[in-house]
Amino acid sequence: MFYRTIRLLPALVASLVVTAAGAQTSGEAAINAKVANTLKKLTLEEKVAMIHANSGFTSPGVSRLGIRELVMSDGPHGVRREQGRYWGDATPSADSGTYLPVGVCLAATWNPQLGYDFGSVLGSEAAYRGKDVILGPGINIIRSPLNGRNFEYQSEDPYLVSRLVVGYIKGVQDQGVSACVKHYAANSIETRRNFVNVLMSERALREIYLPGFKAAVQEGGVNTLMGAYNKFRGQYCTHNDYLINQVLKKEWGFKGLVMSDWGAVHNTVEALYYGCDLEMGTDLSMLPKPDYTKFFLGDTVVALVKSGRVAETVIDEKVRRILYVMYKTNVVDGQRKKGAYNTKAHQQTAEKIAEEGIVLLKNDNKTLPLTNAVKSVAVIGYNADRKQSMGGGSSQVRAFYEITPLQGLKNVAGNQLNITYSKGYNIYRGAQADAALIQEAAEAARKADVAIVVGGWTHGYDYNVWADNAYDAEDVDKPDMKMPFGQDELIKAVLEANPKTVVVLMGGGAIDVSQWAAGTPAIVQAWYPGTEGGTALAKILLGQVNPSGKLPMTFPKKLEDGPAEKLGMYAKDSINMYYTDDIYVGYRYFDTKQVEPQFAFGHGLSYTSFAFGNLTVTKSGKGATVSFTVKNTGKVAGAEVAQLYVRQEVSALPRPYKELKGFQKIALQPGEEKKVTIALKEDAFSYYDDNKNAWVLEPGVFDIMVGSSSRTTQLAGKINL
Ligand code: BGC
Numbered sequence: 265m266f267y268r269t270i271r272l273l274p275a276l277v278a279s280l281v282v283t284a285a286g287a288q289t290s291g292e293a294a295i296n297a298k299v300a301n302t303l304k305k306l307t308l309e310e311k312v313a314m315i316h317a318n319s320g321f322t323s324p325g326v327s328r329l330g331i332r333e334l335v336m337s338d339g340p341h342g343v344r345r346e347q348g349r350y351w352g353d354a355t356p357s358a359d360s361g362t363y364l365p366v367g368v369c370l371a372a373t374w375n376p377q378l379g380y381d382f383g384s385v386l387g388s389e390a391a392y393r394g395k396d397v398i399l400g401p402g403i404n405i406i407r408s409p410l411n412g413r414n415f416e417y418q419s420e421d422p423y424l425v426s427r428l429v430v431g432y433i434k435g436v437q438d439q440g441v442s443a444c445v446k447h448y449a450a451n452s453i454e455t456r457r458n459f460v461n462v463l464m465s466e467r468a469l470r471e472i473y474l475p476g477f478k479a480a481v482q483e484g485g486v487n488t489l490m491g492a493y494n495k496f497r498g499q500y501c502t503h504n505d506y507l508i509n510q511v512l513k514k515e516w517g518f519k520g521l522v523m524s525d526w527g528a529v530h531n532t533v534e535a536l537y538y539g540c541d542l543e544m545g546t547d548l549s550m551l552p553k554p555d556y557t558k559f560f561l562g563d564t565v566v567a568l569v570k571s572g573r574v575a576e577t578v579i580d581e582k583v584r585r586i587l588y589v590m591y592k593t594n595v596v597d598g599q600r601k602k603g604a605y606n607t608k609a610h611q612q613t614a615e616k617i618a619e620e621g622i623v624l625l626k627n628d629n630k631t632l633p634l635t636n637a638v639k640s641v642a643v644i645g646y647n648a649d650r651k652q653s654m655g656g657g658s659s660q661v662r663a664f665y666e667i668t669p670l671q672g673l674k675n676v677a678g679n680q681l682n683i684t685y686s687k688g689y690n691i692y693r694g695a696q697a698d699a700a701l702i703q704e705a706a707e708a709a710r711k712a713d714v715a716i717v718v719g720g721w722t723h724g725y726d727y728n729v730w731a732d733n734a735y736d737a738e739d740v741d742k743p744d745m746k747m748p749f750g751q752d753e754l755i756k757a758v759l760e761a762n763p764k765t766v767v768v769l770m771g772g773g774a775i776d777v778s779q780w781a782a783g784t785p786a787i788v789q790a791w792y793p794g795t796e797g798g799t800a801l802a803k804i805l806l807g808q809v810n811p812s813g814k815l816p817m818t819f820p821k822k823l824e825d826g827p828a829e830k831l832g833m834y835a836k837d838s839i840n841m842y843y844t845d846d847i848y849v850g851y852r853y854f855d856t857k858q859v860e861p862q863f864a865f866g867h868g869l870s871y872t873s874f875a876f877g878n879l880t881v882t883k884s885g886k887g888a889t890v891s892f893t894v895k896n897t898g899k900v901a902g903a904e905v906a907q908l909y910v911r912q913e914v915s916a917l918p919r920p921y922k923e924l925k926g927f928q929k930i931a932l933q934p935g936e937e938k939k940v941t942i943a944l945k946e947d948a949f950s951y952y953d954d955n956k957n958a959w960v961l962e963p964g965v966f967d968i969m970v971g972s973s974s975r976t977t978q979l980a981g982k983i984n985l
Contacts, residue, residue: 295591298587299587302326302331302596303580303583303587305329306329308576308579312561312562312565312566312569314582314583315541315542315583316544317542317543317545317559319350319554320349320526320546321335321336323544325596331596332596334595335396336395336396336398336444337390337393337395337397338398338660339386339399340367340386340398341365341661342386342662342663343390343393343395343661344660350546360662360663361606361662362385362605362606362610362613362614362663362795363614363661363666363795364382364385364386364613364617364661364794364795365617365618365792365797366791366793367402367403367418368406368415368416368417368791369617369618369621369622369791369794370617371419371424371428372814372816373621373813373929374816374905374927376427376431378616379428379432380434381435382432383401383431383432383434383436384613385613385614386398386400386435386439387439387443387603388601388603389606391440391601392604393605396442396593396595397441397442397444397487397488397589398441398442399444399490400432400436400445400446401429401432401433401445401480402416402417402446402659403417403418403429403446403480404446405420405452405473405476405849406419406452406816406817407843407845407849407850408828409745409773409774409775409819409823410742411454411741412453412454412657412736412737412738412741412772413736413772414773415736415771416659416772418816419816419817420816420850422473422475422476423926424816424927425475425479426475426479427479427927429445429476429480429484430480433480433484433486434484437484437485437487437593439601440594441593442486442487443484444486444488444489444523445484445488445490446489446492446525447490447491447493447525448477448489448490448491448501448508448512449473449492449496449507450473450492450843451492451493451494454740454741457739459494459839461496461839461841462497463497463841463842465846465847465954466954466957467846467847467954468843468846470952477489478516481512481516481517481518482516482517486520488523489512489518489520489523490523491503491507491508491523491525491528491539492528499538500534501528502524502530502535503524503529503534503537503539505537508538508539509538512539513539519588520585520588520589521542521586521589522540522542522585523540523541523542523544524540524543524545525544525545526545526658527544527545528545529559530560531560532568535560536574536578536579537578540561540582541581541586542586543560543561543562565579611795614796614797615795615799615800618793618794618800620812620903620929621791621793622788622790622793623788623789623815624787624804624870625769625789625867625868625869626781626784626787626869627785627871628786631714631764632766633804633871634681634805634806637713638713639682639713640683640684641681641682641683641684641713641714641715642684642686642712642714642715642716643669643673643686643718644709644715644716644754645689645751645768646687646688646689646690646722647669647768648669648670648716648718648768649685649687650722651668652797654723655736655792656723656724656736656792657734657738665795666795666797666798667798669716669790669797669802670685670718672798672800672801672802672803673798673805676808677806680806684711684712686701686704686708688701688702688719688751688754689749689754691749692733693748695748695750697749697750697754701754703757705758706758706760706761707761709758710761714766715758715761715762716766716768717751717754717755717758717765717767717768718768719747719749719767719768720770720790721736721748721772721775722734722748723792735748736771744776745776745822755780759780759783759784763785765784765785765786766787766805767780767786767787768790768801769787769790773817774820774862775819776821776823777819781862788811789815810871810901810902811869812902812903813868814867814905814907815863815866816865818850818851818865819862820854820859821861827845827849827853848920851864851922851974852920852922855920856920861975864975864976865924865973865974865975867975867976868905870902870903871900872897872899872900872901874895874896874898874904874972875894876906876970877892877895877979879892881968881982883983884943885946886945886949887944887949888948888966888983889941890926890941890944890968890981891942892939892979893937894937894938894940895932896937900934903931904930904932904972905927905929905930905972906940906972907924907927907971907972907977908924908927908942908968908969908970909922909923909925909968909969909970909971910922910923910949910967910968911966911969912949912965913964913965913966915964916953917953919951922974922977925944925948926943946961949961949966961985965982965983966982966983968981
């Protein structure tokens with residue numbers, strides 16, 4: 265009986281697959297039929313109305329046919345504004361939502377399941393609020409620590425991005441609404457984002473900057489995509505023939521709609537022909553009564569078609585894509601999921617992501633977790649008592665509530681700890697070390713068993729997203745990687761007062777810790793960890809949660825150590841920005857050029873220890889199967905992210921010293937051992953040859969490196985392919 269069941273399984277699975285695929289096709293066919301039918305009924309004016317916004321966050325339907333507007337909301341970290349048609353709308357009473365940890369924190373979990381859970385919360389809250397499209401995930405490659413929007417993005421590594429983005433999108437879209445992957449493509453800085461013309465090799469584009477988007481389309485099935493503000497090879501990304509028409513729509517088969525970033529359309533004819541389906545944006549100068557018919561894809565288009573200069577089929581193609589998304593997500597007809605809002609489950613998901621995303625960077629002498637012997641803690645630093653949800657630009661979230669690090673410690677520690685708080689520094693751009701604040705903080709530290717400094721970057725003033733103290737924010741980049749507001753002086757003084765000092769860094773990525781890192785026993789990277797971030801952080805500091813986050817980007821020692829800075833982050837001569845760092849982004853550069861980072865890509869410590877062993881690498885088709893064991897050799901339960909890197913020993917084109925091609929997060933009880941198997945397909949060994957304009961698998965010997973970070977690979981094997 266058992267045998268029969270097993271034997272029948274493959275056939276059963278195959279029939280299920282066929283049914284599922286068949287159902288999908290007939291579903292698609294039904295949608296296409298509805299779209300075609302509706303399209304036939306529309307006048308030219310109605311069609312043109314549909315291809316541009318009619319408010320800050322909606323585009324028109326056709327009321328005559330009972331087709332309502334398409335309603336959007338910024339993600340990527342929460343659903344904004346209940347009825348928000350504009351950014352500055354008055355606040356309706358229930359205008360708050362679950363504030364999820366930021367994108368880099370999600371990436372630092374290295375847990376694709378949490379990507380799905382993250383998306384599910386967003387999708388569910390969007391559905392509840394009657395939103396059709398969540399403007400996220402943001403997945404631009406983190407190329408330089410200076411980019412103001414790194415916090416919204418995920419990683420310097422295209423493979424890690426690809427694995428997380430798929431779950432995120434499915435999570436959103438399984439709730440019946442659309443995700444919008446953004447900003448396509450090569451939007452790796454904010455300053456002058458509306459002007460810069462990014463130039464890079466085809467190889468860098470294919471190997472580094474596109475894989476996340478490709479996975480979003482082909483594996484995630486994303487319904488909508490947003491073009492970036494910048495130019496790419498001379499054309500604005502939002503209407504870029506190569507990126508949108510050739511690659512996205514033709515090569516990858518994207519069926520959904522391409523919308524512009526807000527105000528990113530610059531030219532009617534280019535938008536018409538180079539792939540933009542929907543022009544979004546709010547011209548603030550037009551408020552309170554903006555005239556959307558004056559948009560590039562407004563009345564001008566009607567005139568162009570009527571005079572015979574543009575074929576109506578060009579408009580039809582855009583409307584077809586918009587209607588396709590509308591029918592697919594039951595905007596026009598059908599049953600929508602109801603969704604839910606600010607539920608306990610959503611808050612728990614936010615906390616879980618923070619718990620798994622916070623990274624323990626350094627922990628000498630078992631400084632953390634704080635033991636029962638610690639009776640008093642001096643909490644220091646502006647970020648300890650600061651809410652972050654309303655900072656950063658378009659990703660701001662009006663949080664239902666937000667537990668700060670200070671509040672979290674108080675809640676979790678209860679009577680166990682005597683907690684004092686001092687601000688330590690001021691947060692306005694250009695603020696220097698404040699002697700009085702430093703002295704107060706140092707005194708508090710001296711009197712306490714342990715000092716915890718919570719500092720790092722800031723998002724900007726609450727409710728003023730483009731404030732002059734914004735470092736992690738839209739439209740700005742960081743001037744350098746140095747700690748702002750005199751925090752170096754503060755930390756050094758606190759360390760002198762109490763060597764048992766823990767530094768918690770908040771922010772979207774690397775910051776220069778070189779002045780004090782060596783003398784600081786424990787350092788924690790907390791990102792902006794969302795609504796329950798303070799709870800998650802406190803649980804980690806107190807040992808109720810064992811940290812398992814890993815850095816999704818390299819932390820250089822000094823800004824100038826990094827490739828983008830060395831190799832031309834800002835073009836001085838013109839608007840042209842040459843990505844001469846090419847494929848050597850992040851650890852690909854640091855490892856290949858043997859530059860020692862402060863903290864390596866993939867690095868993150870635990871309160872337990874893990875042993876890797878029993879590596880086998882076997883050939884399988886044009887790829888390989890890699891298996892190994894991971895054992896928890898310590899005393900507490902924990903999770904390790906086993907990372908698999910591949911290197912080709914000799915190749916016609918130069919290749920990075922190692923590249924991430926697989927990973928798995930494994931939860932283990934003390935003493936427990938698990939076997940991990942990772943299948944590497946042909947693409948894990950291939951590179952993009954821009955002489956041939958194709959991915960090639962060049963035969964040769966490949967090193968397989970497996971371990972706990974990009975710089976700590978405990979296991980090594982080889983395979984000849
Ligand atoms: C941002 C987008 C955002 C849009 C709407 C733009 O400025 O670049 O990411 O979705 O505004 O708020």
